[in-house]
Amino acid sequence: MLTKGEFRALTVLHGERTVSDFATQLERSLSYTSELVDRLEATGLVETRRQGKTKQVRPSDARALEILTDITQEYSHIEWPELLSGATLRVLYYLETPRAATDLARRADVHRSTVHRALDPLQHRGIIYQAEDDAYALNEGFEQLSTLARELAHHNHRQTVEQHTDTYTIFWESLDEFLVQTADEITDDDFIPTGPEQFQTYDLPLLARDRRYYLYSETTSDLSPETLCCHMLVIDSGARAQSYCLLLVSQVDIDRDELRDQAVTYGVDDLVEDLLAYLDTSGEQRTSRLPEWEDFQELAADYGVTA
Structure with a gap:
Protein backbone atom coordinates (compact mmCIF):
# COMPACT_ATOMS: atom_id res chain seq x y z
CA MET A 1 0.00 0.00 0.00
CA LEU A 2 2.52 2.61 1.19
CA THR A 3 6.30 2.58 1.31
CA LYS A 4 8.11 3.42 4.54
CA GLY A 5 9.12 6.80 3.12
CA GLU A 6 5.56 7.64 2.07
CA PHE A 7 4.22 6.57 5.43
CA ARG A 8 6.77 8.66 7.31
CA ALA A 9 5.96 11.69 5.17
CA LEU A 10 2.24 11.37 5.94
CA THR A 11 2.86 11.04 9.69
CA VAL A 12 4.85 14.28 9.89
CA LEU A 13 2.94 16.44 7.41
CA HIS A 14 0.59 18.67 9.38
CA GLY A 15 -0.94 21.74 7.80
CA GLU A 16 0.54 23.42 4.76
CA ARG A 17 4.23 24.04 4.14
CA THR A 18 6.63 24.51 1.27
CA VAL A 19 8.20 21.45 -0.30
CA SER A 20 11.57 22.88 0.73
CA ASP A 21 10.52 23.09 4.39
CA PHE A 22 9.05 19.62 4.15
CA ALA A 23 12.37 18.28 2.85
CA THR A 24 14.15 19.88 5.80
CA GLN A 25 11.70 18.30 8.22
CA LEU A 26 12.15 14.88 6.61
CA GLU A 27 15.93 15.39 6.50
CA ARG A 28 15.95 14.36 2.87
CA SER A 29 17.05 16.09 -0.32
CA LEU A 30 14.73 18.46 -2.15
CA SER A 31 14.71 16.24 -5.25
CA TYR A 32 13.77 13.14 -3.22
CA THR A 33 11.03 15.05 -1.38
CA SER A 34 9.66 16.50 -4.62
CA GLU A 35 9.36 13.01 -6.10
CA LEU A 36 7.77 11.77 -2.89
CA VAL A 37 5.21 14.58 -2.95
CA ASP A 38 4.43 13.85 -6.60
CA ARG A 39 3.74 10.18 -5.79
CA LEU A 40 1.52 11.05 -2.84
CA GLU A 41 -0.31 13.68 -4.88
CA ALA A 42 -0.98 11.07 -7.58
CA THR A 43 -2.62 8.88 -4.93
CA GLY A 44 -4.77 11.77 -3.68
CA LEU A 45 -3.25 11.70 -0.19
CA VAL A 46 -1.65 15.16 -0.45
CA GLU A 47 -2.54 18.30 -2.36
CA THR A 48 -0.21 20.94 -3.76
CA ARG A 49 -0.55 24.51 -4.98
CA ARG A 50 1.74 27.16 -6.33
CA GLN A 51 2.34 30.30 -4.28
CA GLY A 52 4.58 32.55 -6.27
CA LYS A 53 7.71 30.58 -7.08
CA THR A 54 7.23 28.09 -4.27
CA LYS A 55 5.21 24.90 -4.17
CA GLN A 56 3.05 24.30 -1.11
CA VAL A 57 2.01 20.85 0.06
CA ARG A 58 -0.67 19.81 2.55
CA PRO A 59 -2.58 16.63 3.51
CA SER A 60 -5.76 15.88 1.57
CA ASP A 61 -9.10 15.34 3.30
CA ALA A 62 -8.90 11.53 2.92
CA ARG A 63 -10.44 9.83 5.95
CA ALA A 64 -7.45 7.49 6.14
CA LEU A 65 -5.29 10.48 7.05
CA GLU A 66 -7.64 11.47 9.86
CA ILE A 67 -7.32 7.99 11.31
CA LEU A 68 -3.54 8.04 10.85
CA THR A 69 -3.32 11.37 12.67
CA ASP A 70 -5.40 10.05 15.57
CA ILE A 71 -3.21 6.97 15.90
CA THR A 72 0.11 8.79 15.68
CA GLN A 73 -0.95 11.49 18.14
CA GLU A 74 -2.32 9.04 20.70
CA TYR A 75 0.69 6.74 20.46
CA SER A 76 3.40 9.24 19.55
CA HIS A 77 6.11 7.11 21.19
CA ILE A 78 5.70 4.39 18.55
CA GLU A 79 7.65 4.57 15.29
CA TRP A 80 4.68 3.74 13.07
CA PRO A 81 6.47 4.02 9.69
CA GLU A 82 8.76 1.20 10.81
CA LEU A 83 5.78 -1.01 11.58
CA LEU A 84 3.02 -0.36 9.08
CA SER A 85 4.45 -0.13 5.60
CA GLY A 86 4.27 -2.87 2.99
CA ALA A 87 2.82 -6.27 3.79
CA THR A 88 1.84 -5.33 7.34
CA LEU A 89 -1.01 -3.13 6.12
CA ARG A 90 -2.18 -5.91 3.80
CA VAL A 91 -2.44 -8.28 6.75
CA LEU A 92 -4.03 -5.67 9.05
CA TYR A 93 -6.76 -5.14 6.45
CA TYR A 94 -8.17 -8.54 7.44
CA LEU A 95 -7.53 -8.25 11.17
CA GLU A 96 -10.84 -6.53 11.93
CA THR A 97 -11.63 -9.81 13.64
CA PRO A 98 -9.24 -12.40 15.15
CA ARG A 99 -7.82 -14.67 12.46
CA ALA A 100 -5.27 -17.47 12.27
CA ALA A 101 -2.07 -16.93 10.26
CA THR A 102 -3.22 -19.37 7.57
CA ASP A 103 -6.48 -17.48 7.08
CA LEU A 104 -4.70 -14.12 7.00
CA ALA A 105 -2.21 -15.42 4.45
CA ARG A 106 -4.99 -16.69 2.19
CA ARG A 107 -7.00 -13.49 2.39
CA ALA A 108 -4.06 -11.10 2.01
CA ASP A 109 -2.50 -13.27 -0.71
CA VAL A 110 0.86 -13.51 1.03
CA HIS A 111 2.90 -16.42 2.38
CA ARG A 112 2.18 -17.62 5.90
CA SER A 113 5.72 -16.73 6.95
CA THR A 114 5.08 -13.18 5.73
CA VAL A 115 2.14 -12.90 8.13
CA HIS A 116 4.33 -13.87 11.08
CA ARG A 117 7.14 -11.60 9.92
CA ALA A 118 4.74 -8.65 9.54
CA LEU A 119 2.94 -9.14 12.84
CA ASP A 120 5.79 -10.19 15.14
CA PRO A 121 7.03 -6.58 15.68
CA LEU A 122 3.46 -5.52 16.54
CA GLN A 123 3.11 -8.41 18.96
CA HIS A 124 6.45 -7.50 20.56
CA ARG A 125 5.11 -3.99 21.27
CA GLY A 126 1.80 -5.24 22.68
CA ILE A 127 -0.24 -3.97 19.74
CA ILE A 128 -1.52 -7.42 18.87
CA TYR A 129 -1.70 -10.72 20.71
CA GLN A 130 -2.31 -14.37 19.94
CA ALA A 131 -5.29 -16.05 21.56
CA GLU A 132 -5.34 -19.63 22.83
CA ASP A 133 -6.30 -20.86 19.35
CA ASP A 134 -3.23 -19.03 17.95
CA ALA A 135 -5.44 -16.50 16.15
CA TYR A 136 -3.95 -13.02 15.91
CA ALA A 137 -6.04 -10.16 17.30
CA LEU A 138 -5.59 -6.43 17.89
CA ASN A 139 -5.33 -5.36 21.50
CA GLU A 140 -7.84 -2.88 22.89
CA GLY A 141 -7.02 0.64 21.74
CA PHE A 142 -5.40 -0.46 18.48
CA GLU A 143 -8.51 -1.57 16.59
CA GLN A 144 -8.17 1.51 14.37
CA LEU A 145 -5.15 -0.04 12.66
CA SER A 146 -7.41 -2.40 10.71
CA THR A 147 -9.73 0.52 9.93
CA LEU A 148 -6.73 2.50 8.67
CA ALA A 149 -5.72 -0.31 6.32
CA ARG A 150 -9.27 -0.58 5.02
CA GLU A 151 -9.60 3.17 4.50
CA LEU A 152 -6.32 3.29 2.60
CA ALA A 153 -7.54 0.51 0.31
CA HIS A 154 -10.93 2.22 -0.10
CA HIS A 155 -9.17 5.47 -0.98
CA ASN A 156 -7.09 3.66 -3.61
CA HIS A 157 -10.23 2.10 -5.09
CA ARG A 158 -11.90 5.49 -5.34
CA GLN A 159 -8.84 6.98 -7.01
CA THR A 160 -8.84 4.10 -9.50
CA VAL A 161 -12.48 4.41 -10.54
CA GLU A 162 -12.37 8.23 -10.62
CA GLN A 163 -9.89 8.01 -13.46
CA HIS A 164 -12.83 6.79 -15.56
CA THR A 165 -16.00 8.31 -14.10
Missing part, protein backbone atom coordinates in the same frame (compact mmCIF):
# COMPACT_ATOMS: atom_id res chain seq x y z
CA ASP A 166 -17.13 10.91 -11.58
CA THR A 167 -20.41 9.24 -10.67
CA TYR A 168 -20.25 5.78 -9.15
CA THR A 169 -21.14 3.58 -6.19
CA ILE A 170 -18.85 0.92 -4.75
CA PHE A 171 -21.01 -2.02 -3.63
CA TRP A 172 -18.31 -4.34 -2.35
CA GLU A 173 -14.56 -4.25 -1.96
CA SER A 174 -11.66 -6.32 -0.77
CA LEU A 175 -8.00 -5.40 -0.50
CA ASP A 176 -7.33 -5.58 -4.25
CA GLU A 177 -10.77 -5.75 -5.92
CA PHE A 178 -14.06 -3.89 -5.89
CA LEU A 179 -17.53 -4.07 -7.42
CA VAL A 180 -18.78 -0.74 -8.76
CA GLN A 181 -21.91 0.70 -10.38
CA THR A 182 -21.76 3.61 -12.81
CA ALA A 183 -23.78 5.08 -15.65
CA ASP A 184 -20.63 5.36 -17.79
CA GLU A 185 -18.99 2.72 -19.93
CA ILE A 186 -15.49 1.79 -18.75
CA THR A 187 -13.27 0.11 -21.34
CA ASP A 188 -10.17 -0.45 -19.21
CA ASP A 189 -9.19 -4.15 -19.22
CA ASP A 190 -9.11 -4.31 -15.41
CA PHE A 191 -12.81 -3.38 -15.23
CA ILE A 192 -14.74 -6.56 -16.05
CA PRO A 193 -18.45 -6.13 -16.93
CA THR A 194 -20.79 -7.94 -14.56
CA GLY A 195 -24.33 -7.65 -13.25
CA PRO A 196 -27.69 -8.22 -15.00
CA GLU A 197 -26.46 -7.65 -18.57
CA GLN A 198 -23.95 -10.48 -18.26
CA PHE A 199 -26.76 -13.01 -17.76
CA GLN A 200 -27.14 -12.87 -21.54
CA THR A 201 -23.92 -14.89 -21.70
CA TYR A 202 -25.95 -17.81 -20.35
CA ASP A 203 -28.98 -17.24 -22.61
CA LEU A 204 -30.82 -15.35 -19.89
CA PRO A 205 -31.53 -11.91 -21.40
CA LEU A 206 -32.57 -9.63 -18.57
CA LEU A 207 -34.04 -6.17 -18.90
CA ALA A 208 -31.18 -3.76 -19.61
CA ARG A 209 -30.88 -0.58 -17.55
CA ASP A 210 -28.77 2.56 -17.90
CA ARG A 211 -26.60 1.39 -15.00
CA ARG A 212 -23.43 -0.56 -15.64
CA TYR A 213 -21.61 -2.82 -13.23
CA TYR A 214 -17.94 -3.75 -13.17
CA LEU A 215 -15.59 -5.87 -11.11
CA TYR A 216 -12.22 -4.19 -10.85
CA SER A 217 -9.50 -6.83 -10.70
CA GLU A 218 -5.93 -6.94 -11.96
CA THR A 219 -5.84 -10.75 -11.78
CA THR A 220 -9.24 -11.88 -13.14
CA SER A 221 -9.84 -12.01 -16.89
CA ASP A 222 -13.43 -13.25 -16.98
CA LEU A 223 -16.29 -14.16 -14.65
CA SER A 224 -17.53 -17.60 -13.74
CA PRO A 225 -21.31 -18.12 -13.38
CA GLU A 226 -20.70 -18.70 -9.66
CA THR A 227 -19.11 -15.27 -9.31
CA LEU A 228 -21.79 -13.61 -11.45
CA CYS A 229 -24.52 -15.05 -9.22
CA CYS A 230 -22.81 -13.61 -6.13
CA HIS A 231 -22.37 -10.24 -7.83
CA MET A 232 -26.08 -10.15 -8.60
CA LEU A 233 -26.93 -10.77 -4.95
CA VAL A 234 -24.51 -8.06 -3.82
CA ILE A 235 -26.01 -5.59 -6.28
CA ASP A 236 -29.61 -6.44 -5.37
CA SER A 237 -30.80 -9.03 -2.85
CA GLY A 238 -34.48 -8.46 -3.64
CA ALA A 239 -37.01 -11.00 -4.87
CA ARG A 240 -36.41 -10.37 -8.58
CA ALA A 241 -32.62 -10.64 -8.31
CA GLN A 242 -32.90 -13.86 -6.33
CA SER A 243 -35.23 -15.31 -8.97
CA TYR A 244 -32.68 -14.46 -11.67
CA CYS A 245 -29.99 -16.26 -9.68
CA LEU A 246 -32.29 -19.27 -9.40
CA LEU A 247 -32.56 -19.28 -13.19
CA LEU A 248 -28.79 -19.08 -13.56
CA VAL A 249 -28.14 -21.91 -11.11
CA SER A 250 -30.75 -24.03 -12.87
CA GLN A 251 -29.49 -23.20 -16.36
CA VAL A 252 -25.75 -23.70 -15.85
CA ASP A 253 -23.73 -26.62 -14.54
CA ILE A 254 -22.88 -24.75 -11.35
CA ASP A 255 -20.02 -25.92 -9.16
CA ARG A 256 -21.73 -25.71 -5.79
CA ASP A 257 -18.52 -25.77 -3.80
CA GLU A 258 -17.17 -22.90 -5.87
CA LEU A 259 -20.47 -21.04 -5.49
CA ARG A 260 -20.32 -21.42 -1.72
CA ASP A 261 -16.68 -20.26 -1.63
CA GLN A 262 -17.50 -17.20 -3.71
CA ALA A 263 -20.55 -16.49 -1.56
CA VAL A 264 -18.35 -16.32 1.55
CA THR A 265 -15.97 -13.94 -0.24
CA TYR A 266 -18.82 -11.61 -1.20
CA GLY A 267 -20.74 -11.95 2.07
CA VAL A 268 -23.85 -13.50 0.53
CA ASP A 269 -23.42 -17.05 1.83
CA ASP A 270 -26.76 -17.06 3.68
CA LEU A 271 -28.60 -16.01 0.52
CA VAL A 272 -26.85 -18.66 -1.56
CA GLU A 273 -27.73 -21.39 0.94
CA ASP A 274 -31.37 -20.25 0.76
CA LEU A 275 -31.33 -20.53 -3.04
CA LEU A 276 -29.80 -24.00 -3.02
CA ALA A 277 -32.20 -25.26 -0.37
CA TYR A 278 -35.11 -23.85 -2.38
CA LEU A 279 -34.03 -25.70 -5.53
CA ASP A 280 -33.21 -28.93 -3.69
CA THR A 281 -36.66 -29.04 -2.07
CA SER A 282 -38.62 -27.84 -5.13
CA GLY A 283 -39.66 -24.74 -3.25
CA GLU A 284 -40.79 -26.43 -0.04
CA GLN A 285 -38.02 -24.64 1.85
CA ARG A 286 -38.32 -21.00 0.85
CA THR A 287 -37.84 -17.54 2.33
CA SER A 288 -40.31 -14.70 1.89
CA ARG A 289 -38.28 -13.25 -1.01
CA LEU A 290 -38.35 -16.44 -3.05
CA PRO A 291 -41.33 -17.17 -5.35
CA GLU A 292 -43.85 -19.91 -4.94
CA TRP A 293 -42.57 -22.97 -6.79
CA GLU A 294 -45.32 -22.78 -9.40
CA ASP A 295 -44.47 -19.14 -10.11
CA PHE A 296 -40.78 -19.98 -10.50
CA GLN A 297 -41.62 -22.83 -12.88
CA GLU A 298 -43.58 -20.39 -15.05
CA LEU A 299 -40.69 -17.92 -15.02
CA ALA A 300 -38.23 -20.69 -15.90
CA ALA A 301 -40.45 -21.82 -18.77
CA ASP A 302 -40.49 -18.25 -20.14
CA TYR A 303 -36.68 -18.34 -20.31
CA GLY A 304 -36.50 -21.91 -21.55
CA VAL A 305 -34.95 -23.16 -18.33
CA THR A 306 -35.78 -26.55 -16.85
CA ALA A 307 -36.64 -26.05 -13.19
Whole structure:
Protein backbone atom coordinates (compact mmCIF):
# COMPACT_ATOMS: atom_id res chain seq x y z
CA MET A 1 0.00 0.00 0.00
CA LEU A 2 2.52 2.61 1.19
CA THR A 3 6.30 2.58 1.31
CA LYS A 4 8.11 3.42 4.54
CA GLY A 5 9.12 6.80 3.12
CA GLU A 6 5.56 7.64 2.07
CA PHE A 7 4.22 6.57 5.43
CA ARG A 8 6.77 8.66 7.31
CA ALA A 9 5.96 11.69 5.17
CA LEU A 10 2.24 11.37 5.94
CA THR A 11 2.86 11.04 9.69
CA VAL A 12 4.85 14.28 9.89
CA LEU A 13 2.94 16.44 7.41
CA HIS A 14 0.59 18.67 9.38
CA GLY A 15 -0.94 21.74 7.80
CA GLU A 16 0.54 23.42 4.76
CA ARG A 17 4.23 24.04 4.14
CA THR A 18 6.63 24.51 1.27
CA VAL A 19 8.20 21.45 -0.30
CA SER A 20 11.57 22.88 0.73
CA ASP A 21 10.52 23.09 4.39
CA PHE A 22 9.05 19.62 4.15
CA ALA A 23 12.37 18.28 2.85
CA THR A 24 14.15 19.88 5.80
CA GLN A 25 11.70 18.30 8.22
CA LEU A 26 12.15 14.88 6.61
CA GLU A 27 15.93 15.39 6.50
CA ARG A 28 15.95 14.36 2.87
CA SER A 29 17.05 16.09 -0.32
CA LEU A 30 14.73 18.46 -2.15
CA SER A 31 14.71 16.24 -5.25
CA TYR A 32 13.77 13.14 -3.22
CA THR A 33 11.03 15.05 -1.38
CA SER A 34 9.66 16.50 -4.62
CA GLU A 35 9.36 13.01 -6.10
CA LEU A 36 7.77 11.77 -2.89
CA VAL A 37 5.21 14.58 -2.95
CA ASP A 38 4.43 13.85 -6.60
CA ARG A 39 3.74 10.18 -5.79
CA LEU A 40 1.52 11.05 -2.84
CA GLU A 41 -0.31 13.68 -4.88
CA ALA A 42 -0.98 11.07 -7.58
CA THR A 43 -2.62 8.88 -4.93
CA GLY A 44 -4.77 11.77 -3.68
CA LEU A 45 -3.25 11.70 -0.19
CA VAL A 46 -1.65 15.16 -0.45
CA GLU A 47 -2.54 18.30 -2.36
CA THR A 48 -0.21 20.94 -3.76
CA ARG A 49 -0.55 24.51 -4.98
CA ARG A 50 1.74 27.16 -6.33
CA GLN A 51 2.34 30.30 -4.28
CA GLY A 52 4.58 32.55 -6.27
CA LYS A 53 7.71 30.58 -7.08
CA THR A 54 7.23 28.09 -4.27
CA LYS A 55 5.21 24.90 -4.17
CA GLN A 56 3.05 24.30 -1.11
CA VAL A 57 2.01 20.85 0.06
CA ARG A 58 -0.67 19.81 2.55
CA PRO A 59 -2.58 16.63 3.51
CA SER A 60 -5.76 15.88 1.57
CA ASP A 61 -9.10 15.34 3.30
CA ALA A 62 -8.90 11.53 2.92
CA ARG A 63 -10.44 9.83 5.95
CA ALA A 64 -7.45 7.49 6.14
CA LEU A 65 -5.29 10.48 7.05
CA GLU A 66 -7.64 11.47 9.86
CA ILE A 67 -7.32 7.99 11.31
CA LEU A 68 -3.54 8.04 10.85
CA THR A 69 -3.32 11.37 12.67
CA ASP A 70 -5.40 10.05 15.57
CA ILE A 71 -3.21 6.97 15.90
CA THR A 72 0.11 8.79 15.68
CA GLN A 73 -0.95 11.49 18.14
CA GLU A 74 -2.32 9.04 20.70
CA TYR A 75 0.69 6.74 20.46
CA SER A 76 3.40 9.24 19.55
CA HIS A 77 6.11 7.11 21.19
CA ILE A 78 5.70 4.39 18.55
CA GLU A 79 7.65 4.57 15.29
CA TRP A 80 4.68 3.74 13.07
CA PRO A 81 6.47 4.02 9.69
CA GLU A 82 8.76 1.20 10.81
CA LEU A 83 5.78 -1.01 11.58
CA LEU A 84 3.02 -0.36 9.08
CA SER A 85 4.45 -0.13 5.60
CA GLY A 86 4.27 -2.87 2.99
CA ALA A 87 2.82 -6.27 3.79
CA THR A 88 1.84 -5.33 7.34
CA LEU A 89 -1.01 -3.13 6.12
CA ARG A 90 -2.18 -5.91 3.80
CA VAL A 91 -2.44 -8.28 6.75
CA LEU A 92 -4.03 -5.67 9.05
CA TYR A 93 -6.76 -5.14 6.45
CA TYR A 94 -8.17 -8.54 7.44
CA LEU A 95 -7.53 -8.25 11.17
CA GLU A 96 -10.84 -6.53 11.93
CA THR A 97 -11.63 -9.81 13.64
CA PRO A 98 -9.24 -12.40 15.15
CA ARG A 99 -7.82 -14.67 12.46
CA ALA A 100 -5.27 -17.47 12.27
CA ALA A 101 -2.07 -16.93 10.26
CA THR A 102 -3.22 -19.37 7.57
CA ASP A 103 -6.48 -17.48 7.08
CA LEU A 104 -4.70 -14.12 7.00
CA ALA A 105 -2.21 -15.42 4.45
CA ARG A 106 -4.99 -16.69 2.19
CA ARG A 107 -7.00 -13.49 2.39
CA ALA A 108 -4.06 -11.10 2.01
CA ASP A 109 -2.50 -13.27 -0.71
CA VAL A 110 0.86 -13.51 1.03
CA HIS A 111 2.90 -16.42 2.38
CA ARG A 112 2.18 -17.62 5.90
CA SER A 113 5.72 -16.73 6.95
CA THR A 114 5.08 -13.18 5.73
CA VAL A 115 2.14 -12.90 8.13
CA HIS A 116 4.33 -13.87 11.08
CA ARG A 117 7.14 -11.60 9.92
CA ALA A 118 4.74 -8.65 9.54
CA LEU A 119 2.94 -9.14 12.84
CA ASP A 120 5.79 -10.19 15.14
CA PRO A 121 7.03 -6.58 15.68
CA LEU A 122 3.46 -5.52 16.54
CA GLN A 123 3.11 -8.41 18.96
CA HIS A 124 6.45 -7.50 20.56
CA ARG A 125 5.11 -3.99 21.27
CA GLY A 126 1.80 -5.24 22.68
CA ILE A 127 -0.24 -3.97 19.74
CA ILE A 128 -1.52 -7.42 18.87
CA TYR A 129 -1.70 -10.72 20.71
CA GLN A 130 -2.31 -14.37 19.94
CA ALA A 131 -5.29 -16.05 21.56
CA GLU A 132 -5.34 -19.63 22.83
CA ASP A 133 -6.30 -20.86 19.35
CA ASP A 134 -3.23 -19.03 17.95
CA ALA A 135 -5.44 -16.50 16.15
CA TYR A 136 -3.95 -13.02 15.91
CA ALA A 137 -6.04 -10.16 17.30
CA LEU A 138 -5.59 -6.43 17.89
CA ASN A 139 -5.33 -5.36 21.50
CA GLU A 140 -7.84 -2.88 22.89
CA GLY A 141 -7.02 0.64 21.74
CA PHE A 142 -5.40 -0.46 18.48
CA GLU A 143 -8.51 -1.57 16.59
CA GLN A 144 -8.17 1.51 14.37
CA LEU A 145 -5.15 -0.04 12.66
CA SER A 146 -7.41 -2.40 10.71
CA THR A 147 -9.73 0.52 9.93
CA LEU A 148 -6.73 2.50 8.67
CA ALA A 149 -5.72 -0.31 6.32
CA ARG A 150 -9.27 -0.58 5.02
CA GLU A 151 -9.60 3.17 4.50
CA LEU A 152 -6.32 3.29 2.60
CA ALA A 153 -7.54 0.51 0.31
CA HIS A 154 -10.93 2.22 -0.10
CA HIS A 155 -9.17 5.47 -0.98
CA ASN A 156 -7.09 3.66 -3.61
CA HIS A 157 -10.23 2.10 -5.09
CA ARG A 158 -11.90 5.49 -5.34
CA GLN A 159 -8.84 6.98 -7.01
CA THR A 160 -8.84 4.10 -9.50
CA VAL A 161 -12.48 4.41 -10.54
CA GLU A 162 -12.37 8.23 -10.62
CA GLN A 163 -9.89 8.01 -13.46
CA HIS A 164 -12.83 6.79 -15.56
CA THR A 165 -16.00 8.31 -14.10
CA ASP A 166 -17.13 10.91 -11.58
CA THR A 167 -20.41 9.24 -10.67
CA TYR A 168 -20.25 5.78 -9.15
CA THR A 169 -21.14 3.58 -6.19
CA ILE A 170 -18.85 0.92 -4.75
CA PHE A 171 -21.01 -2.02 -3.63
CA TRP A 172 -18.31 -4.34 -2.35
CA GLU A 173 -14.56 -4.25 -1.96
CA SER A 174 -11.66 -6.32 -0.77
CA LEU A 175 -8.00 -5.40 -0.50
CA ASP A 176 -7.33 -5.58 -4.25
CA GLU A 177 -10.77 -5.75 -5.92
CA PHE A 178 -14.06 -3.89 -5.89
CA LEU A 179 -17.53 -4.07 -7.42
CA VAL A 180 -18.78 -0.74 -8.76
CA GLN A 181 -21.91 0.70 -10.38
CA THR A 182 -21.76 3.61 -12.81
CA ALA A 183 -23.78 5.08 -15.65
CA ASP A 184 -20.63 5.36 -17.79
CA GLU A 185 -18.99 2.72 -19.93
CA ILE A 186 -15.49 1.79 -18.75
CA THR A 187 -13.27 0.11 -21.34
CA ASP A 188 -10.17 -0.45 -19.21
CA ASP A 189 -9.19 -4.15 -19.22
CA ASP A 190 -9.11 -4.31 -15.41
CA PHE A 191 -12.81 -3.38 -15.23
CA ILE A 192 -14.74 -6.56 -16.05
CA PRO A 193 -18.45 -6.13 -16.93
CA THR A 194 -20.79 -7.94 -14.56
CA GLY A 195 -24.33 -7.65 -13.25
CA PRO A 196 -27.69 -8.22 -15.00
CA GLU A 197 -26.46 -7.65 -18.57
CA GLN A 198 -23.95 -10.48 -18.26
CA PHE A 199 -26.76 -13.01 -17.76
CA GLN A 200 -27.14 -12.87 -21.54
CA THR A 201 -23.92 -14.89 -21.70
CA TYR A 202 -25.95 -17.81 -20.35
CA ASP A 203 -28.98 -17.24 -22.61
CA LEU A 204 -30.82 -15.35 -19.89
CA PRO A 205 -31.53 -11.91 -21.40
CA LEU A 206 -32.57 -9.63 -18.57
CA LEU A 207 -34.04 -6.17 -18.90
CA ALA A 208 -31.18 -3.76 -19.61
CA ARG A 209 -30.88 -0.58 -17.55
CA ASP A 210 -28.77 2.56 -17.90
CA ARG A 211 -26.60 1.39 -15.00
CA ARG A 212 -23.43 -0.56 -15.64
CA TYR A 213 -21.61 -2.82 -13.23
CA TYR A 214 -17.94 -3.75 -13.17
CA LEU A 215 -15.59 -5.87 -11.11
CA TYR A 216 -12.22 -4.19 -10.85
CA SER A 217 -9.50 -6.83 -10.70
CA GLU A 218 -5.93 -6.94 -11.96
CA THR A 219 -5.84 -10.75 -11.78
CA THR A 220 -9.24 -11.88 -13.14
CA SER A 221 -9.84 -12.01 -16.89
CA ASP A 222 -13.43 -13.25 -16.98
CA LEU A 223 -16.29 -14.16 -14.65
CA SER A 224 -17.53 -17.60 -13.74
CA PRO A 225 -21.31 -18.12 -13.38
CA GLU A 226 -20.70 -18.70 -9.66
CA THR A 227 -19.11 -15.27 -9.31
CA LEU A 228 -21.79 -13.61 -11.45
CA CYS A 229 -24.52 -15.05 -9.22
CA CYS A 230 -22.81 -13.61 -6.13
CA HIS A 231 -22.37 -10.24 -7.83
CA MET A 232 -26.08 -10.15 -8.60
CA LEU A 233 -26.93 -10.77 -4.95
CA VAL A 234 -24.51 -8.06 -3.82
CA ILE A 235 -26.01 -5.59 -6.28
CA ASP A 236 -29.61 -6.44 -5.37
CA SER A 237 -30.80 -9.03 -2.85
CA GLY A 238 -34.48 -8.46 -3.64
CA ALA A 239 -37.01 -11.00 -4.87
CA ARG A 240 -36.41 -10.37 -8.58
CA ALA A 241 -32.62 -10.64 -8.31
CA GLN A 242 -32.90 -13.86 -6.33
CA SER A 243 -35.23 -15.31 -8.97
CA TYR A 244 -32.68 -14.46 -11.67
CA CYS A 245 -29.99 -16.26 -9.68
CA LEU A 246 -32.29 -19.27 -9.40
CA LEU A 247 -32.56 -19.28 -13.19
CA LEU A 248 -28.79 -19.08 -13.56
CA VAL A 249 -28.14 -21.91 -11.11
CA SER A 250 -30.75 -24.03 -12.87
CA GLN A 251 -29.49 -23.20 -16.36
CA VAL A 252 -25.75 -23.70 -15.85
CA ASP A 253 -23.73 -26.62 -14.54
CA ILE A 254 -22.88 -24.75 -11.35
CA ASP A 255 -20.02 -25.92 -9.16
CA ARG A 256 -21.73 -25.71 -5.79
CA ASP A 257 -18.52 -25.77 -3.80
CA GLU A 258 -17.17 -22.90 -5.87
CA LEU A 259 -20.47 -21.04 -5.49
CA ARG A 260 -20.32 -21.42 -1.72
CA ASP A 261 -16.68 -20.26 -1.63
CA GLN A 262 -17.50 -17.20 -3.71
CA ALA A 263 -20.55 -16.49 -1.56
CA VAL A 264 -18.35 -16.32 1.55
CA THR A 265 -15.97 -13.94 -0.24
CA TYR A 266 -18.82 -11.61 -1.20
CA GLY A 267 -20.74 -11.95 2.07
CA VAL A 268 -23.85 -13.50 0.53
CA ASP A 269 -23.42 -17.05 1.83
CA ASP A 270 -26.76 -17.06 3.68
CA LEU A 271 -28.60 -16.01 0.52
CA VAL A 272 -26.85 -18.66 -1.56
CA GLU A 273 -27.73 -21.39 0.94
CA ASP A 274 -31.37 -20.25 0.76
CA LEU A 275 -31.33 -20.53 -3.04
CA LEU A 276 -29.80 -24.00 -3.02
CA ALA A 277 -32.20 -25.26 -0.37
CA TYR A 278 -35.11 -23.85 -2.38
CA LEU A 279 -34.03 -25.70 -5.53
CA ASP A 280 -33.21 -28.93 -3.69
CA THR A 281 -36.66 -29.04 -2.07
CA SER A 282 -38.62 -27.84 -5.13
CA GLY A 283 -39.66 -24.74 -3.25
CA GLU A 284 -40.79 -26.43 -0.04
CA GLN A 285 -38.02 -24.64 1.85
CA ARG A 286 -38.32 -21.00 0.85
CA THR A 287 -37.84 -17.54 2.33
CA SER A 288 -40.31 -14.70 1.89
CA ARG A 289 -38.28 -13.25 -1.01
CA LEU A 290 -38.35 -16.44 -3.05
CA PRO A 291 -41.33 -17.17 -5.35
CA GLU A 292 -43.85 -19.91 -4.94
CA TRP A 293 -42.57 -22.97 -6.79
CA GLU A 294 -45.32 -22.78 -9.40
CA ASP A 295 -44.47 -19.14 -10.11
CA PHE A 296 -40.78 -19.98 -10.50
CA GLN A 297 -41.62 -22.83 -12.88
CA GLU A 298 -43.58 -20.39 -15.05
CA LEU A 299 -40.69 -17.92 -15.02
CA ALA A 300 -38.23 -20.69 -15.90
CA ALA A 301 -40.45 -21.82 -18.77
CA ASP A 302 -40.49 -18.25 -20.14
CA TYR A 303 -36.68 -18.34 -20.31
CA GLY A 304 -36.50 -21.91 -21.55
CA VAL A 305 -34.95 -23.16 -18.33
CA THR A 306 -35.78 -26.55 -16.85
CA ALA A 307 -36.64 -26.05 -13.19
